[in-house]
Amino acid sequence: MTAVQDQLQSAHAQWRGTPYxxxxxxxxxxxxxxxxxxxxxxxxxxxxxxxxxxxxQVGSGIRRQLIRPGDLVFFRxxxxxxxxxxxxxxxxxxxxxxxxxxxxxxxxxSYWAGRYLGARRVL
Numbered sequence: 075m076t077a078v079q080d081q082l083q084s085a086h087a088q089w090r091g092t093p094y095x096x097x098x099x100x101x102x103x104x105x106x107x108x109x110x111x112x113x114x115x116x117x118x119x120x121x122x123x124x125x126x127x128x129x130x131q132v133g134s135g136i137r138r139q140l141i142r143p144g145d146l147v148f149f150r151x152x153x154x155x156x157x158x159x160x161x162x163x164x165x166x167x168x169x170x171x172x173x174x175x176x177x178x179x180x181x182x183x184s185y186w187a188g189r190y191l192g193a194r195r196v197l
Contacts, residue, residue: 076143078118078142078143078144078197079143079162079163081117081118082113082117082143082144082160082162082168083162084117085113085116085117085168086168086176086178089101089104089109089113089170089176090175090176090177091175091176091177092104092109092170092175092176093175094106094170094171094172094173094174094175099111099112104170104176105170106126106157106158106159106169106170106171107122107123107124107125107126107129107158108124108170109169109170109176110122110129110146110158110159110160110169111123111124111129113160113168114160114196114197118144118197120196120197122196126148126156126157126158127156129146129148129158129194130148130156130158130191130192130194132146132194132196133146133194133195133196134194134195135192135193135194135195136193136194136195137193138181138190138193141161141181141193142161142195143161143162143163144160144161144195144196144197145160145161145193145194145195145196145197146158146159146160146161146193146194146195146196147159147160147161147167147181147190147192147193148190148191148192148193148194149186149189149190149191150189150191151189156191157169157189159179161181161193162178164180165180165181165182166178166179166180166181167179167180167181167186
């Protein structure tokens with residue numbers, strides 16, 4: 075396991091189950107972009123903008139086949155709604171989901187595969 079993967083596992087252990095709250099940024103409730111911003115700040119000492127649209131502008135774009143742990147992965151979940159998570163190993167990604175709070179999902183899950191937008195390398 076890589077150092078980045080280890081850090082992401084630690085973040086998952088610490089935040090797992092934290093409920094999704096739009097605009098939230100704490101253990102009592104957090105949204106997807108605040109979660110990625112917090113993980114990057116606390117675990118990688120790397121600043122990220124607060125919202126998903128701004129996060130979509132940082133780093134460099136990478137092809138889906140080249141995604142590695144620590145890359146940001148983006149989805150379009152509704153017409154004007156974006157979602158962001160952090161790639162892990164084997165297609166998994168860590169994110170604050172609306173339905174289940176902070177959890178791990180997989181890019182190949184039918185819901186996420188059909189909504190995949192792109193990935194950015196920040197680390």
